[in-house]
Amino acid sequence: MKNTSLFLAGCVCVSLILASPGDCKMLTIDDVSPDWTEAEAKLLPAALEAKNWEAVRDAVFTVSKAPENAYRRFLLGYACFKSSDHLGTVAALMGLESEVPLMAHWVRYLRGQSMFALGRLQDAEADLAAIGTGSPLYRWAQYHLGDVYLALGKDSQAALAWERSGRTDAETISKRAAAMKSSGQSSDAMSLLKKAYYRTASAGRKAYKAALDALGFGAEAQQETxxxxxxxxxxxxxxxxxxxxxxxxxxxxxxxxxxxxxxxxxxxxxxxxxxxxxxxxxxxxxxxxxxxxxxxxxxxxxxxxxxxxxxxxxxxxxxxxxxxxxxxxxxxTFNDDVALMRARTALGGGKTKLAMEILDDSLKRWPDGDMADESRWLLAWSAYRGKEFKVALQALKDGAHFAQNIDYRSRFAYWEGRTLQKLKREKEAKKVYEQTVLTFPLKYHAWLALSRLADMRRGGKVNAVLDGLLKNQPRGQQFLTVADVTQLDQGAMGRALWLCKAGLPHLAENELGTSTGDSVDSMWLSTWILNLSGSYTKSHRAAMNLIHEGQPYWPNSDSLGYYKLSYPRPHYPVVQAAAKEAEIEEALIYGVMRQESAFVTGIESRANAIGLMQLIMPTAESMAKRLKLTATPQTLRTPEVNVRLGSQYLAVLLARFKLPILAIPGYNAGGGAIGKHLKNNPGLPLDEFVETIGAQETRNYARKVFESYAAYRFLYNEGNDRFTRVDFNPKSPPH
Structure with missing residues (x-):
């Protein structure tokens, strides 16, 4: 019996195609999931999800008996190791490296540490030293090998092993220095500790000071240069x-x-x-x-x-x-950055002509500078806002021609359509909007273009417009298509998949830091495994890059899985409950979460914003009063509290501004700033409103989060709720 609850994570209805010349075989996710017996399925999945390693160990012992299956033996050895049952680890893993050479370094790494814990130092040395530099476990093995060498009295080798480990924490540096001194390298040991002491700004300095004193270097080390x-x-x-x-x-x-x-x-x-x-x-x-x-x-x-x-x-x-x-x-290289500063300052002072002259000169001098795209955009936008639409049109076409970044390319394309509309060239505008939709699927400006096309149809619907455009268009290949099947049982990819089959997908991430092949198929497979292991930050960014580097498309039911890797839904039960409580869309919560924290639960910014929804304490405390919760830095690091409070704040902003496209920048800059901007720009179409927000950070934030919000709706909602339409000129303007 197969149980895939651990592996579905953020992907729904995942399948895997393995294609070889002249053959194409369809596999489901079950083929890279543990093949549990019925008895195992009642105990192991829940214990693994909870990471209750004693329960995992006991379940394998009880249900699987003395497992001959290599996957179960490895799972048993790992569970014993995590439970500090080192005799069990050694017994379970003994000889497994010969039976499964692919996993030899994992077997030796776990067994070597258990041998050390049991005092079998020569055996520990043999196992850990056998792990080569090409292994993702090499540095960790060297760290533990340092402890083994120290126990064997091989101090100089211990110091070298800790150096090879690459670790720079105070404990490792201090141990390394002590080993260096005891092996006659006193001067180098003191130098190592002094450098670490002065290069550290945190509380770690106390540890280095203590190490200097303990090794008798205190007085000499105080001679500061x-x-x-x-x-x-x-x-x-x-x-x-x-x-x-x-x-x-x-x-x-x-x-x-x-x-x-x-x-x-x-x-x-x-x-x-x-x-x-x-x-x-x-x-x-x-x-x-x-x-x-x-x-x-x-x-x-x-x-x-x-x-x-x-x-x-x-x-x-x-x-x-x-x-x-x-x-x-x-x-x-700083010149084009400075030109932008000068141009923005000129625009702020109402000197549009001067700003355009500065930008034009900058682009002539440094056409390939790292700020060239932004300079071309500001030049076009200045002309557009100054109602010099013919100048703006040419600048937008130039920008689209030179831009490499997909966000700039889609922006130039959409505003070319808007400029053509301003020039009363409706047919040309329609073609540009249609091309924007087809060329930049699910991007912010594609949704704006779709909304404009629906408006041009007078009562047209976004879904009908999109369906019409996508007839006979490529919709992507079946998720997940792999042409080279050999990678599935060799190298880093083979080991990652093997760990998934053993029931330990979280360990697979260690393998995926090494080479997994250069093919697009292998990179997608790697991204999928990262998602299965719960590494949503890495997986969604990798998926986003792969989509942008390839030929983007509007996915259908067969190819949705690729885009869902870029827009995962971790902590779904928490988000679902918070959305229901706050009476807002799940897609909006995920859109904010993806941008704010990239799904890192306990992250804290330099501005002391905390957690998945990046809340600062005053906002968190205000929302907590509404929900009768307690907001502290500690509770904000838990998804259950953080997502509820962030969702409540979104609900407050939506109640005020009515529309997600306005509530989103309010989440970044504060409702007061967006309210003031609305008051100062009455009647401004909302696409222009976003582009005229004063802070560049907030402008970018508004575009990116709205893009994610619309993508989540398209990928996960059903029926017409999948489609997002922008009301550019709402009849009841927000305030």
Whole structure:
């Protein structure tokens, strides 16, 4: 009997096609799932889902008896290992590497650790040392091998093993230094600990200080050099401890060494810039520009100074610095970034003509710069907003021709249609909208174009428009099609699938960090396994990249699985309950979650937003009062609380603004900011409204989340609820 409840995860009705020349065999997900007996199916799936390893061990012992099946033996060995039953691990795995050579490194890795726990040091050394550099377990094996060598009195080998492990945590570095000292490498040991101490900005410094004292290096290590203090200031800056970085670097800016002085000025200037002390930051950047080019990149210093000048409201100084950068460093990659700053500043001051001149000059000078797409967009948008529609049309066509990024390409395409409508060229606009829909499936601008086409039909429906366009169009291949079947029983892919068959898909992720083949099929298979293992962050991003790198299409029932990998639904029971409670759509919750946290449960941002829906404490506490819950940083790390509170906040925004396309930017910038923008722009069509939101972060957020919201509706809803239509000019304007 087969049970696939563990493996369905976010994918529904998954199937796998294995194709070979002249043959095509259809497999279901059961073919890469454990083949449980009826008795096993009653016990093992639930125990595995709960990761109750003692229950798994006992179930295999009880139901499977003394399993001869290699999958069950490995599962038993792993369950024993996780239950600290090391005798059981050794017994279950003994000889399995010969029976299943494909899984030899996993067998040796688990057995080696259990041998060490049992005091069988030579056996542990033999197992762990046999794991080669090509294994994804190599670094972990080296870490544990270091402990084995230390117990065997091989201190120098232990230090080398810990170095090869690549681990940089305080415990490993301290153990490595102790082993180095005991093997006669005192100077290197002290240097290792000192470097780690000064490169650490967190509480880990206490551990390094304790290790220095314990090894007798305390007094000697206290002799700080300027280089040590610079390392510390940089570490503080990298950790976003900007107040501390400003202070640490400030102690060095009067150094007699120009190298130290210049680097300290740079660190302090960056810290002040992050703290929005732009006037003070300029005071640090100015001497960098004037006399530090030997130690600090002058073009970078100029760029940083320009940024602080504009952000601090010192526009004349910003303009002068920008001209200096362009004149003295014409090939610097910062130039097109600065041109954008200048153009946006000009637009903010109502100087549209000047902004367009700046952008035009920038594109002539740096047509392939990393900001070229944004420059072309701003040039086109400036012309559109200035009602210079013929100029805008040409700029949009140029943008579409040069753009590589799919988001820019779809944006240029849609607004070309809008510009043609402004020029009363309706037939041409219709063709452009239709091409936008077909070329950019499920993208934000495709939904806008569909809505425009429905409006042009006077009462037309989005689903009818889309059905008409998709006649005779490719809809993608059956999910999941694999042409090369040999990859399924060899290499990293074979091991990943084997682990799934053993009932341990969460271990498969370790294998998928190694090469799994270069074919698109193998990459999709890898992405699917990541999804099955619960690695939704990696899997949805990989799927999104594969879709964009290939030939996108509007999926049908056969090919939906590919897109569902890009738009998974983790924690579905939690989201379903929260949506019902808040009376909002599940698709909206998932659209926000996908953008906010990429499905990482306990994530916390630099702005102290926490959890799946990235809530800051004031918002969380306000929503918690409504639901009679307690909001703390700890509870916000649980999906059950976080999703409920985030959904409630979405419901509040929807009650105010009525439409998801407005509630979404409100979630990012706050309802007050969006309400003010609506008040200042009455009657503005909603596609233009999104493009005129002041903060670039919020504009991008609005597009991306609405795109995800519409995609989730299309992929998971039924009937007409799958289709999203934008009401560009609502009769009852939100406020």
């Amino acid at each position: 300027a280089a040590d203090l610079l390392e510390q200031a940089q570490a503080l800056l990298d950790a976003h401890m900007n107040v501390d970085a400003e202070k640490a670097a400030g102690a060095l800016v009067d150094s007699k060494s120009p190298d130290v002085r210049c680097k300290a000025l740079l660190i302090r200037g960056l810290a002040r810039q992050k703290l929005r002390k732009h006037k003070l930051a300029l005071e640090d950047f100015d001497p960098l520009i004037q006399g530090c080019s030997q130690w600090v990149n002058r073009d970078r210093a100029l760029f940083l100074a320009v940024r602080s000048a504009y952000r601090g409201g010192f526009n004349d100084k910003g303009e002068a610095l920008a001209i200096t950068l362009k004149t003295d460093h014409p090939d610097a």
